[in-house]
Amino acid sequence: MNIVGIIGxxxxxxxxxxxxxxxxxxxxxxxxxxxxxxxxxxxxxxxxIGFNSLPIVLLTAFFTGGVLAxxxxxxxxxxxxxxxxxxxxxxxxxxxELGPVLSSLMVAGRVGAAIAAELGTMKVTEQVDxxxxxxxxxxxxxxxxxxxACMLMMPLLVIVANIIGIGGGxxxxxxxxxxxxxxxMDTSFAAIEFxxxxxxxxxxVVFGFIIGFMGCYHGYKxxxxxxGVGRATTVAVVYASVSILISDYFITAWFx
Amino acid sequence: xxxxxxxxxxxxxxxxxxxxxGINMQVEKGxxxxxxxxxxxxxxxxxxxxxxLLEPDSGKILIDGKDVTHLKEKDRYQLMHQFGMLxxxxxxxxxxxxxxxxxxxxxxxxxxxxxxxxxAIEKLALVGLASDIAYLKPSELSGxxxxxxxxxxxxxxxxxxxxxxxxxxxxDPITSDIINDLIIKLKNELGVTSVIITHxxxxxxxxxxxxxxxxxxxxxxxxxxxxxxxxxxxxVEQFIHGKAEGPITQEIQDHIQ
Ligand SMILES: Nc1ncnc2c1ncn2[C@@H]1O[C@H](COP(=O)(O)OP(=O)(O)OP(=O)(O)O)[C@@H](O)[C@H]1O
Ligand SMILES: [Mg+2]
Numbered sequence: 001m002n003i004v005g006i007i008g009x010x011x012x013x014x015x016x017x018x019x020x021x022x023x024x025x026x027x028x029x030x031x032x033x034x035x036x037x038x039x040x041x042x043x044x045x046x047x048x049i050g051f052n053s054l055p056i057v058l059l060t061a062f063f064t065g066g067v068l069a070x071x072x073x074x075x076x077x078x079x080x081x082x083x084x085x086x087x088x089x090x091x092x093x094x095x096x097e098l099g100p101v102l103s104s105l106m107v108a109g110r111v112g113a114a115i116a117a118e119l120g121t122m123k124v125t126e127q128v129d130x131x132x133x134x135x136x137x138x139x140x141x142x143x144x145x146x147x148x149a150c151m152l153m154m155p156l157l158v159i160v161a162n163i164i165g166i167g168g169g170x171x172x173x174x175x176x177x178x179x180x181x182x183x184x185m186d187t188s189f190a191a192i193e194f195x196x197x198x199x200x201x202x203x204x205v206v207f208g209f210i211i212g213f214m215g216c217y218h219g220y221k222x223x224x225x226x227x228g229v230g231r232a233t234t235v236a237v238v239y240a241s242v243s244i245l246i247s248d249y250f251i252t253a254w255f256x
Numbered sequence: 257x258x259x260x261x262x263x264x265x266x267x268x269x270x271x272x273x274x275x276x277x278g279i280n281m282q283v284e285k286g287x288x289x290x291x292x293x294x295x296x297x298x299x300x301x302x303x304x305x306x307x308x309l310l311e312p313d314s315g316k317i318l319i320d321g322k323d324v325t326h327l328k329e330k331d332r333y334q335l336m337h338q339f340g341m342l343x344x345x346x347x348x349x350x351x352x353x354x355x356x357x358x359x360x361x362x363x364x365x366x367x368x369x370x371x372x373x374x375x376a377i378e379k380l381a382l383v384g385l386a387s388d389i390a391y392l393k394p395s396e397l398s399g400x401x402x403x404x405x406x407x408x409x410x411x412x413x414x415x416x417x418x419x420x421x422x423x424x425x426x427x428d429p430i431t432s433d434i435i436n437d438l439i440i441k442l443k444n445e446l447g448v449t450s451v452i453i454t455h456x457x458x459x460x461x462x463x464x465x466x467x468x469x470x471x472x473x474x475x476x477x478x479x480x481x482x483x484x485x486x487x488x489x490x491x492v493e494q495f496i497h498g499k500a501e502g503p504i505t506q507e508i509q510d511h512i513q
Contacts, residue, residue, distance in 0.1 A: 118351075121350075122349075125345065125347060125350075126343050126345060126347040127347050127348075127349055127350070129304070129309050129343070129347065130341070130343060130347040130348075130349070131349075132308075132309060132333075132336065133307060133309070133336055133339055133340070133341040134336070134360050134361050134364065134409075135333050135334075135336035135337050135361070135364070136333075136360075136364055137329075137333060
């Protein structure tokens with residue numbers, strides 16, 4: 001095939017996909033504020049998405065903070081500068097970037113995949129059709145609670161991740177690198193501004209939406225049996241991760 | 257008699273492959289219509305078109321004389337309250353227990369769990385299942401049990417129209433007959449209009465008020481059980497007697513060559 005043909009094909013496919021994503025977005029948005037609202041389902045999803053993601057998010061955050069302290073310390077020329085600056089570098093990196101982004105990527109892998117697989121299976125086994133014949137809107141019943149739960153839980157996870165991440169940096173800096181605990185903490189807190197925390201939280205809400213949306217979109221559009229479910233799961237995680245990284249850039253650029 | 261369901265010249269194709277090419281069918285109120293036809297002929301697709309799960313490429317579907325092909329979302333879900341559907345592969349919600357599955361519609365109406373449970377157990381008895389099954393998950397049931405649980409779910413809200421996609425497939429002969437009797441009972445006692453897809457001729461003859469055969473995207477014969485049994489259409493004749501030789505297999509062989 002010639003180059004023009006390939007470019008044309010890719011463009012058409014990308015445009016169709018973008019349109020389909022946009023339509024799905026509008027559908028969810030419309031259903032989000034219509035009665036009935038399934039509070040019970042939202043709470044159940046919050047447990048699965050938020051609470052059950054805690055271990056993996058905490059583990060990631062702790063070691064991220066630790067390795068950040070280690071790497072940054074080795075980058076400083078002398079120990080004195082390091083002791084007065086390390087805390088603030090670690091704290092700001094965690095709050096602004098690493099806390100929200102790494103937690104979201106972990107949750108995208110765990111929750112985005114789970115949502116896509118569950119909805120995909122329901123789709124190919126006609127459970128979604130069954131829901132419709134029982135006069136229940138699947139967007140409202142299956143998708144809205146998951147998207148809302150992701151948007152509610154991601155900020156909470158990120159707050160915990162931030163605390164544990166800074167804690168990880170603290171442990172490494174004081175126990176392993178031998179810095180003074182008091183100066184380390186003081187310099188950390190002195191550097192933190194409200195804006196840094198707010199930026200992390202805003203990112204978390206957006207990333208949470210992306211995870212829920214991508215999981216639901218690819219799950220809901222699944223066709224073609226077990227193979228289709230596998231494909232939907234992979235694609236959901238890839239789309240979510242890439243979207244998180246891209247939107248991270250734009251949120252940061254807009255904020256600064 | 258009034259037509260409860262009327263299918264007018266419905267066409268449907270997937271990716272250029274035509275499945276339904278001009279289906280016409282009427283189902284009178286309070287009667288049962290049996291649809292027969294070869295595997296892959298599009299019977300399930302036709303049901304999904306009537307239900308609105310698939311949109312026909314062209315043609316009309318009337319329910320109580322009203323065109324429902326292009327309903328707004330709200331009216332579509334409103335209409336669904338009239339319908340009960342037994343899916344060919346049961347389609348039970350595998351995250352819920354059997355009683356939650358059966359009583360899903362009731363739960364959606366805001367009924368209390370204890371009430372829903374009691375109704376679910378009642379419906380289980382109707383389809384010949386013991387009450388202790390109510391607490392199991394669909395994955396813990398056999399295929400035939402799942403089918404019957406799905407049937408219980410379909411009839412739970414006592415809908416006006418019930419669609420059965422192969423209700424007796426995979427059931428033993430005695431259970432099959434229990435299901436046949438249940439379908440007849442629902443029709444006689446509640447005036448349910450039923451559309452039944454089946455490959456089980458014994459069951460078809462027992463429950464049908466009218467039968468129709470789908471072949472190559474069209475209804476090639478429609479009539480009462482007597483009329484279908486005494487048909488002079490060679491395709492129908494081969495099909496209902498399940499013969500390996502006849503015009504249907506001949507066409508397939510011609511196609512291969
Ligand atoms: N969603 C779909 N996408 C593409 N093709 C489909 C879809 N649903 C059904 N088909 C095709 O339509 C044809 C008819 O399918 P259908 O399930 O209606 O058959 P059937 O008459 O119910 O057969 P059976 O008796 O085996 O259940 C099949 O060839 C199938 O491949
Ligand atoms: Mg079928």
